[in-house]
Amino acid sequence: MKWNSIVFKLGGTIFIILMCVILPLTYTIDQLFARFYFSEARHQIDQLAYQYSRTLTDLKDMDSLKTVARLTKTEICIIDREGKVLYTSNDQHLPQETKVSGNLLSSVYSGKAVKQDYFNPYNQKNYLASGKPLQIDDKVNGAILVFSKAEQIKQTIHHIELLLLASLLGALCMALGFTYIASKKLASPLLQMEKVTRDVAKGKFYRKVAITSNDEVGSLAAAINDLGHELEGYRNRQTEFLANISHDLRTPISYIKGYTQVIHDKLYKNEKEKDLYLSIILDEVNQLNVLVADLFELSKIDGGQLDLHFNWVNLHDLIENCLTKVGLKAKKKKLRLLKEIDDRIPFIYTDAVRLEQILMNLLENAIRYNRSNGDVKIAGYADKKKVNLVIEDTGIGISEHDLPYIFERFYKADKSRSDRQGSTGLGLSIVKQLVILLEGDIKVKSTLNKGTSFSITLPFRVRENS
Known part of the structure; x- marks a missing residue:
């Protein structure tokens, strides 16, 4: 496994998080247990000292303290007001007739209960000590002291700490195993996505990511699959576009070359035939000019180099101008040009040249793909926020299959909609981009063999009076 792989990074992150939880928890448990055990030990010897201070009423009963000390693993002694040991359960601990010194003695002299750590100078050991004032038949006026070896308590705590350490090591091993499994499980979809994405980049669009969940990872997998599908469609349309462009370039060039050669070699019969050939050459040059202009327009749009010049435009005059320009083509196909423009439409703030380009493209398409004796209608109306323009025709329509793609630049609709008169498959893509640049929107509805x-x-803006 690579050190910079997602599995290692994800696993390392999970492991660190687990350690940030386990280590402080283990330390806290250890400290709580140590404090609890010491507290319990102090409580036990304190209770033992308290009970004997209440029940011990005769010096004859002192012999029983040895038995109690042996059973409770403690050391018990009785001292007088001077700190002299009157009785002890273990002479090696505090021999009889010796004196207790230090803080323990000070506490005893004060007559208060004693409960503290104590270092025994006679055997050089540490004890937990607890004491209570003691009064026996007015003969003994001192205290009873109970000692418990701190070393035994520490050994018990040490054993517990070893168990905690073993548990911690076990938890670390389990955490490593869990981290590895979890990181592999979480990273597996991402690694699969990476592999599929690289395959898609190489053109293997058939590769798909398995969607195994409904969360964000599943959504990302679906997005990658959709991207592959879109790229596949884009490539297919680009291939078709290049084929169409090659054909659209080759055909007029072939015509131009052929008829130019005929004129050059003077193979025409008369001047009328020569003029016909020149007319054909001119038409083909115009066709090439339309194609090159469309490609140049798209290039400027993609490069953000298309200059816009916004100004207040009289929409009525602009539409009338467009209808005048396409009037001759409509007349040749015996089409009726209809206009329904709301007189209340005000001046609009837009780029007149680009808006005219949009309308001309749509009107020419409506004429090109219409039937003889059909209608082409342009309507316009305004509301409080928008200006709406509608171009309708009674032509051959667009199939339901082609309709979602007609604004894509590399898409060319059904070949029955295409002829050699200026159809490059780029016009509607340019229209879409220009409408967006004018901060507008364009939609299309069409029924096959009925019209589009x-x-x-x-956007509508109120013109301020100057």
């Missing part, structure tokens, strides 16, 4: 309707929405 394009709706353009542009």
Whole structure:
């Protein structure tokens, strides 16, 4: 496994988080147990000292303290007011007739209960000590002291700490195993996505990511699959586009070359035939000009180099100008040009050249793909926030399959909609981009063999009186 892999990074993160929880928890448990055990030990010897201070009433009963000390693993002694040991359960601990010194003696002299750590100078050992004032038949006026070896308590705590350490090591091993399994489980979809994405980048669009969950990872997998599908469609349309462009370039060039050669070699019969050939050459040059202009327009849009010049535009005059320009083409196909523009439409703030380019493209398409004796209609109306323009025709329509893709630049609709008169498959893509640049929106509705309707929405601004 690579050190910089997602599995290692994810596993390391999970392991560190687990350690940040386990280590402080283990330390806290150890400290709590140590304090609890010491507290319990102090409480036990304190209770023992308290009980004997209440029940010990005769010096004859002192012999029983040896038995109690042996059973409770403690040391018991009785001292007088001067700190002299009157009785002890273990002469090696505090021999009889010796004196207790230090803080323990000070506490005893004060007559208060004694409960503290004590270092025994006679055997050089540490004890937990507890004491209570003691009064026996007015003969003994001192205290009873109970000692418990601190070393025994520490050994018990040490054993517990060893058990905690063993548990910690076991928890670390379990954490490592859990981290490895969890990181592999979590990273597996990401690694699969990486592999599929690289395959898609190489053109293997058929590769798909398995969607195993409904969370964000599953959503990402679905997005990658959708991206692959879109890229596949994009590549197919680009291939078709290049094929169409090659054909659209080759055909007029072939015509131009052929008829130019005929004129150059003077193979025409008369001047009328020569003029016909020149007319064909001119038409093909115009076709090439349309194609090159469309490609140049798209190039400027993609490069952000398309200059816009916004100004107040009289929409009525602009539409009338467009209808005048396409009037001759409509007349040749015996089409009726209809106009329904709301007189209340005000001046709009837009780029007149680009808006005219949009309308001309849509009107020419409506004429090109319409039937003889059909209608082409342009309508316009305004509301409080938008200006709406609609271009309708009664032409051949667009199939339901092609409709979602007609604004894509590398998409060319059904070949029955295409002829050699300016159809490059780029016009509607340019229209879409221009509408967006004018801060508007465009939608299309179409029924095959009945007609098509394009709706353009542009922002409405109130013109201030100068």
